[in-house]
Amino acid sequence: MKAVICAGPPTSGKTTILKQVTKRLLRNGHRPAYLKIDVQYADEDTLFADEFGIPTRKVYSGELCPDHCNVMVLGEAVEWAMENDCDFLLVETAGLCLRCSPYIEGSLGLVVIEATSGMNLPRKIGPMLSLADVAIVTKIDLVSQAEREVFRARILEAVPTVRVIETDALYGIGVDPLVSRLIASPDVAYPLYLRGNPPVGTCTICVGKKEIGWKQHFGVVRPLEGDMFYRGE
Amino acid sequence: MEIESITIHGGRGKDGTAEPVSEVTLRMGDIVSIVGPTGCGKTTLINDIELYAQLNTPSCRRVLINGERPPEELSWDPSRNPIALISQHTNFLSDMPVAQFLATHAAIRQSADRDHIVERTVSFANQLTGEPLILTNPMTELSGGQTRALLIADAVVIGNSPVILLDELENAGIHRTKALDLLRGYRKVFIFVTHDPRIALLSDYRIVMKQGAMQRVIMTERExxxxxxxxxxxxxxxxxxxxxxxxxxxxxxxxxxxxxxxxxxxxxx
The missing domain is CATH 1.20.890 (cAMP-dependent Protein Kinase, Chain A)
Structure with a gap:
C-alpha cells in the first residue's frame, strides 16, 4: 500500500495530473483509491468514480485548517483504501497553506505548480515545496522557454533535492516518469508521522474566534511591538 | 548534445489510418515549413517533436534524434533541451526589465561574457521588430511583435538551441524576410508552422498536413x-x-x- 499526497495552489492542475496518473496506474494493473480534502466544495470524488470506477471519497475540512484536517483523517483513510483492496491511496489536498505541508513520512509528496504563476512562486510557497519529493510544473506550453528555465532554477534553488517534472497534463506528457516514480515509492509504514512541523495548530483564530487584537486571544500571541509569548493557563 | 538529424516516424491521422508519410528526416541546417489548413494537425506535429513523442501522444508518432530514441533526461531540464518551441500563445509573464531578465537567463545557461550576450540578443531582436526594445522596460510591457522578436532572439542567442520550432511567425508582426535572412546565418534546424507562401517557399522543403496526418514532403523547386x-x-x-x-x-x-x-x-x- 503506497500513499501519494498531492498539494499545490488552487487551479494549478492537481486534479488533471492525478487523472492522468490514475489512468496509467489502472493500465498497469494497479488499484488506486482517491481521497479529496477540500475546504467547502469539491466534486472530484464523483469525477474520479465516474471516469475510472475506483473507490473515492471526499472530506470537507470546514472550520478546520485543511492541512490539520489531513492529519486528522489520513490514518483512517489509509485503512479505508486497504479495506477496499487498493494498492495506492491518492490524496488530493486543498493545497492552500503556505505555512504547512500535508506530506507524511514514508509517502510520496507531490507539489503541483503552474509555470504561469510567476517566477518567484518557488520562493514563496515554503514547506509545500521544500518538503515535497517531486515538483510537477504544469502549463509549460504557455510560458517562454527562458522563463521555464528560470522557474526550474528557482525551484532547485529552494530545494536542491527535489525532482522537477515538467508536464503538459492536458496532453499527458511528462506523466510517465511521474508514474514510474510512484510505483518505485515505498509502502506506508506505521506509525504515520507528518513530515514537517505545522504551525501552531490550536490557535484561537483557527478555531473560529474572530475578534481582532491579541488581547482577545489565547495560546501563543504577539503584539505589534515585540515577540510572541504564551498567554493562558 | 550534438544534433545531426531528427527523424519522425509517422503514426496515424485523425481517422485512425496510417500517415501517408511514414518517415521523414530533418538534417542539421534544414529550414522546413509545415503547411496545411487550420485544424489539420500542424501544431500537434511540432508538439510531438518538442516532446520527443514515443508512441505516447494521440498521433502515435515516434521522434528519433540522430536515428536513436533520445534519452528521457533531455526533456527533464529545459536548459539542456536542444529543442526550443515558440508557440502562438507563448508569452513572457515576468515583469522583470528586459536586460535583467536576459542576464538571469544567461546566468542559468552559464553563458560566457554575459553583458555582451544580452546586447547581442537585444540587437538581434531589434532587427526583427518595428520599434526597438528598451532594456529597462518590463517584459510584460513589450508589444506583441517585440515579445515574439525577443523570444526568437533569446532562443537563438542565449538558448543557442540547435532546433527551433516557430508556430505562425507571420502573425507575430515581425519582419519576416529579415528574420529568415538572420536565421539562415545560424546552423540550426528551423521548423516553421506557416500559412505564409513566402516562408513556405523560402524553406528547403515543406511537409503538407491534412486530417492530422503528414500527406507529402515537397522539396522547394528552382521555379x-x-x-x-x-x-x-x-x-x-x-x-x-x-x-x-x-x-x-x-x-x-x-x-x-x-x-x-x-x-x-x-x-x-
Whole structure:
C-alpha cells in the first residue's frame, strides 16, 4: 500500500495530473483509491468514480485548517483504501497553506505548480515545496522557454533535492516518469508521522474566534511591538 | 548534445489510418515549413517533436534524434533541451526589465561574457521588430511583435538551441524576410508552422498536413524560388501600403499604380 499526497495552489492542475496518473496506474494493473480534502466544495470524488470506477471519497475540512484536517483523517483513510483492496491511496489536498505541508513520512509528496504563476512562486510557497519529493510544473506550453528555465532554477534553488517534472497534463506528457516514480515509492509504514512541523495548530483564530487584537486571544500571541509569548493557563 | 538529424516516424491521422508519410528526416541546417489548413494537425506535429513523442501522444508518432530514441533526461531540464518551441500563445509573464531578465537567463545557461550576450540578443531582436526594445522596460510591457522578436532572439542567442520550432511567425508582426535572412546565418534546424507562401517557399522543403496526418514532403523547386521573389514583391507592396496608412497618409489609385510600376508589374507611363 503506497500513499501519494498531492498539494499545490488552487487551479494549478492537481486534479488533471492525478487523472492522468490514475489512468496509467489502472493500465498497469494497479488499484488506486482517491481521497479529496477540500475546504467547502469539491466534486472530484464523483469525477474520479465516474471516469475510472475506483473507490473515492471526499472530506470537507470546514472550520478546520485543511492541512490539520489531513492529519486528522489520513490514518483512517489509509485503512479505508486497504479495506477496499487498493494498492495506492491518492490524496488530493486543498493545497492552500503556505505555512504547512500535508506530506507524511514514508509517502510520496507531490507539489503541483503552474509555470504561469510567476517566477518567484518557488520562493514563496515554503514547506509545500521544500518538503515535497517531486515538483510537477504544469502549463509549460504557455510560458517562454527562458522563463521555464528560470522557474526550474528557482525551484532547485529552494530545494536542491527535489525532482522537477515538467508536464503538459492536458496532453499527458511528462506523466510517465511521474508514474514510474510512484510505483518505485515505498509502502506506508506505521506509525504515520507528518513530515514537517505545522504551525501552531490550536490557535484561537483557527478555531473560529474572530475578534481582532491579541488581547482577545489565547495560546501563543504577539503584539505589534515585540515577540510572541504564551498567554493562558 | 550534438544534433545531426531528427527523424519522425509517422503514426496515424485523425481517422485512425496510417500517415501517408511514414518517415521523414530533418538534417542539421534544414529550414522546413509545415503547411496545411487550420485544424489539420500542424501544431500537434511540432508538439510531438518538442516532446520527443514515443508512441505516447494521440498521433502515435515516434521522434528519433540522430536515428536513436533520445534519452528521457533531455526533456527533464529545459536548459539542456536542444529543442526550443515558440508557440502562438507563448508569452513572457515576468515583469522583470528586459536586460535583467536576459542576464538571469544567461546566468542559468552559464553563458560566457554575459553583458555582451544580452546586447547581442537585444540587437538581434531589434532587427526583427518595428520599434526597438528598451532594456529597462518590463517584459510584460513589450508589444506583441517585440515579445515574439525577443523570444526568437533569446532562443537563438542565449538558448543557442540547435532546433527551433516557430508556430505562425507571420502573425507575430515581425519582419519576416529579415528574420529568415538572420536565421539562415545560424546552423540550426528551423521548423516553421506557416500559412505564409513566402516562408513556405523560402524553406528547403515543406511537409503538407491534412486530417492530422503528414500527406507529402515537397522539396522547394528552382521555379518556386523564383516565384518566391514575386511573392516577396507583392508582400512588400502590401507592407509599404500598410506603412503609408500607419503614417497617416491617404492611398490613391495613383499611389498603388506607382508601386506596381516600381515593382515592374506595370509598364511605366
Amino acid at each position: 518556386e524560388r523564383l516565384v518566391a521573389e514575386d511573392i516577396k514583391k507583392i508582400d512588400d507592396l502590401l507592407l509599404s501600403l500598410r506603412q503609408r496608412i500607419r503614417e497617416g497618409d491617404r492611398l490613391s489609385e495613383e499611389v498603388v499604380r506607382e508601386h506596381l510600376q516600381n515593382l515592374g508589374y506595370m509598364p511605366a507611363a
